[in-house]
Amino acid sequence: MPDEIILDRDLAIQAVDMALDMGAEYAEARMEGAITNGLLLKNGNPEIAGFGTNSGMCVRVLMHGGMGFASTDILNKEKVRDRVETAVRMAKASSRLVKDRIALSDEPTHTADYAIPQKRKLADVGLDEIVSALVHIDKAIVETAPVVNRYMHLSMEERTKFFASSDDSRIGSVIPRIAIFTIPTIKDGDRFAQAMLQRGVSMGWEYMDPAKRAEELCHEVAMTHRNMKEGVKAPSGRIDMVLGPEVVGIAAHESCGHPYEADRISGREAAQAGESFVKAGMMGTRIGSDAATVIDDPTLENSYGFYLYDDEGVKARPKVLIKNGIINEFLHNRETSASMDMGASNGGARANNYDREAIVRMSNTFVAPGDHSDGELLEGIKLGVYMKSFMEWNIDDKRYNQRYIGREAYLIENGRVTAPVRAPILELTTPAFWSAIDAVGKKLEFAAATCGKGEPSQGIPVYTGGPHIRLRGITLGVGK
């Protein structure tokens, strides 16, 4: 298998030209190739490994107000012509059912090439080294706690892209990504606990230091075990809470990032990922306290959600979604920025492969750091709960009612963290969540996640994150 992907950029440019020749008013081609490697361990046993190259191209056209998209994994001129014809035919055929003509925002033309440097290229790592790293981590986890089952998966890809549009943008990129996902099941007496742990970055094999990764994951396993074994019942009544970066990150992603996706707000995702309680007219209105600021930033170096140009050729930049409690900006692609008269996209279009449409997505979404030390956040809390990490979570499809159940959590008594608390439940509305924040910590931390959206579903790499934050006057939810 090749150790690097060489894309036939001329073929992508030819596809754009073919589409224009066939009458398309706008055309783009996105060619991608990924070198992939994966390994699955079940209870320490190497179940299966896989490797391969995954290449192909899509074309997207606008014609008579309709949008046509066609993809192929066969990269020759004959097949590409067939795909362009299909995209054009479907765009034309759809136009009779298009009530709102689809348009894209005008954007500057870009010509760029960028790549994330790898100290050790993922494509050069032997399977024996991959097995050895995962087995090392698995053994360390088993030695940490009474783990009765475990599932562990490592995935790596080096993805090469080339984007060409009839606006004359030409953008190439090479992004390596590596991720580890594990679900250890801990049993102690008649109690069970599970932790769903994911780590991921955009960098080379240098990330996979088995000792470092094992130390991180084993800490989570040990804390999950302790919480399950020693945790006391969560207090009732109104209390204050401190949330750790992992919980802050999922809340930023689920109850700020998703409802601020303009395609949800416009109803384009209504039958799949849902709509949003946030309406276009709510821009500039208050949704949270002054302490709440949330940012989505794809440009963070080596982050799991990294990119410098989105999959419509728009230059990436940080988006401030909530600024001091005020709704400040939505996430856009070229279609939503045109339909909402935004002037230009803010670069939120992403696709997880060549055969998927680029839709509005998050990248690295986090609560902006504040000025409190972790100790200062605890000060003044007579009785409270510190929820450091979570297990079960969900949120409704308008992103209004959310719920997080603590995995590692503690009582706070008189300004000090004391006993572990078992499975506290934070179940509240989105405005209540963002309004309850009265203080934000200084230290920003991130977690890797795979965000699901789109039909067919497109799992896409993201960071979620934030510092510790403090919520005042929370009534905890009830369990089953």
Next chain:
Amino acid sequence: MTAWTKMRAADIPESVVRKALDMGADDVICTAAAGETKQIRFANNSVTASKSYSSTGFGIYLAKDKRILSTDVTLPAEIDRALDELLKRIKMMEPNEDYAGLPSGKPKYRKQAADPAVAPLVEELYDHVNAAIASALEAGASRIAGVLYSGTHTLNRATSGGAIGTYSASSLELSVRAMSDSESSGHMVQSATGPKSFEPERVGRVAGELAIESRNPEMGKEGKFDVVFSPMIFANILNHVGGSCSAGAVDAGMSFLGDMVGKKVASGGFTFYDDATDPALFGSVPFDEEGVPTGRTCLIEKGILKGYLHNTSTAKRYSTESTGNAGLVFPRAWTVHLEPGSKDRDKLISQVDRGYYMTNTWYTRFQNHLTGDFSTIPRDAIFRIEKGRLAGPVKDIRISESMLSILKNVKSIGNDPMLVHWWEVEDPVVTPHVLVADVNITRSTQ
């Protein structure tokens, strides 16, 4: 040009298997697959995107000295290099001690062919979309969103155990969500194998009617309630039950049904099986990833767990036979069915003094897969039931439960089975309406 490029794609798997064995592999599976799927998305009563996905390729699975490695290639010309790499890299893999080889023999398979009417459809698809939108609007809804898929694919598989199989399949699927205002909506889906049984008007109408019936919802109440689940929502729950019946999920701690064979896991009227053998039903397949013929596997009979879904390796470990459910890695359910009862939906509702009727759900998430503790968020039309009749619509509630409690509290099963497959039900599920007692409902505290 290599020899592979001169060969028909359908003949390649058998030759790949032979060559890999000659090169020293112990076990080989090669699958050739090709197909095209078209998708039309719509929202706000307007088509938002039209797509066509064309794919082709060969999957090669290879075992040597219990080491297992797989790869995919797109073009026949890439096969020789892929085989060289597989044999080279497999030496670096460690043995899978649970691996028990592939089954031997040349089984005969049920014939399955795609409906030839599906592949040429293009303009007609827009007529279906138009019909669905029009009937939902006619029912009174104001904004209609959804997706229509049409697809055809062929698959050829050969294994070193001697299995050689081929089939093709076609599908026409529609999902319609109708809104009548910002807080009321209805959702309906259909998955068919061809245009003859496809009913876009009905799907749109049902979604539209639910949207109208659920206007002006009140806040729901928390507590324990009897709940009548529609097929859309109960399919989501049964999708997770089917997944938990995989022996692979049990072994990985991802099932709430571990160590429970022979034990009561559901109420006495609950019989549940996996069956993908009806070629007229969407999602059916004649053989699994190891070339074993698919069949009907009873998983829960009258509330008692009878066994798990197996591939050859898990079957050996559990001292049983493969059930024809081999997936790419773990055994998987193909299409799970809940055996219907005798009562219609209204009869189930009439049995409830104080409860809810729910028509859809979203985001089922587990606190712990092994204990089956989960929550899920009912969406679209939800109604109170009072004294055996549907009362007003409600919103903003959550089911916070355990899977075993749900199954054990099944009180009555309807007589109206429906196949459900959509965004929140990844594998097809056939289920009627179901009445479950004492379902725990929570909601936001502030």
